[in-house]
Amino acid sequence: MFALVDCNNFYVSCERAFNPQLQDKAIVVLSNNDGCVVARSPEVKALGIGMGVPLFKIREEVKKYNILTFSSNYALYGDLSNRVMKILGSFTPEVEIYSIDEAFLGLSGFKDIDLTTYTMEIRQTIMQWTGIPVSIGIASTKTLAKIANRVAKKSPSGLFDLSICPDQDSVLQKIDISDVWGIGRKLSNWMKEQNIHNALQLRDTDIPIIRKKMGVVGERLVRELRGESCLPLEICPSPKKETCVSRSFGKVVTDLTELKEAVAHFTTKASAKLRKQQQCASALTVFIRTSRYASSPWGDTATLALPVATNDTPELIYYAMRLTNRLFLPDVPYKKAGVIMQGLIPQSTVQSSLFDTKDRYKSLRLMEVVDQINDRFGEGTIKFAVEGIKQEWKMKNENRSPSYTTRADQLPVAWCH
DNA sequence: TCTGGGGTCCTAGGACCC
């Protein structure tokens, strides 16, 4: 038995947790660069504003209905997410953190416990300790728990147990095929052509038909809908295989120096991420591209296998700069760039090279000090000169709330009259 | 004018090995 715990409109709930005046107000949280809507309060959903809509397309509604817009504040969301997950861990050791706002729980050890009462207690505890409302769906497979959670979201209790539901078929029938976990845009179009319009119809489709189109992934999906668990709980997160830092620019970039500043900056962030994960990269890719929405979008990538796997910032910047030089073309309106660290291996098992001349121990210690300073005093307190000073390519973040829980100088203030 | 970022998994096909 599985439960899926999902935070209700998570980013919006985080903003509300530290600013109670936002309760019952129509608010949205925007993606990086203040580009698209990535979280909506129920009031905004009721206005028919969709997920992922670009902000400039809803300017009128924002004005008309006084919708408050927030730039995303990942320091805050990440910290509150950790707190929620920690609370879940105090209820059961079988927790799979699936995303920033979702976790699967394994309930196999709770045979003699009333699950409704227990999950209600989980829900109340999270609410009381963090201020974040969650919904919980229970079922015999992860895919069904996802569906149960959709039902829970609409129920006043915030809970739904599909396994004790007398009429499962009618629940599945009400789930549109595009809302089934693992069915995206392409596949839902195909399904509809095959006359499969809801979860019930997919469940009752012959497996070979689905297997032929979707491979083993599809077969697992149908079996999961039939109540046969194929996707196990993954309690220990497996180490990352690659890690990427990329951003759209706040403006168009045509200058090589400026482009290199940005790539150097992304490389710095990616290197710090590697060190935090105690991993080294054995290859490095840089990509630069124009706007996706240009009449003829263009982009290019370049990859380099590193002589010795590393997470040393200056070394990685050196290679990233060489790749950027190779990629750059004059007079192209670049809008986005990124670096991808690939072939990640544990820092402790790096194969050294006979011809390596670098003092890796020394530079690792230097990086440790840099990381400590930046952790303590804020990102970018110490930076590399190639990252630039003005950083005019940096993205827009016009309406970011304070980092209430992670920066001492931004703690929330309570008034008392 | 303005359109996010960071991932994973699977498959097919090519190169290569003995």
Place this chain on the structure above:
DNA sequence: TCTGGGGTCCTAGGACCC
């Protein structure tokens, strides 16, 4: 004309997730 069998590794591309 007929041209083996069994395998690994890598990459690109397509699909999906939140």
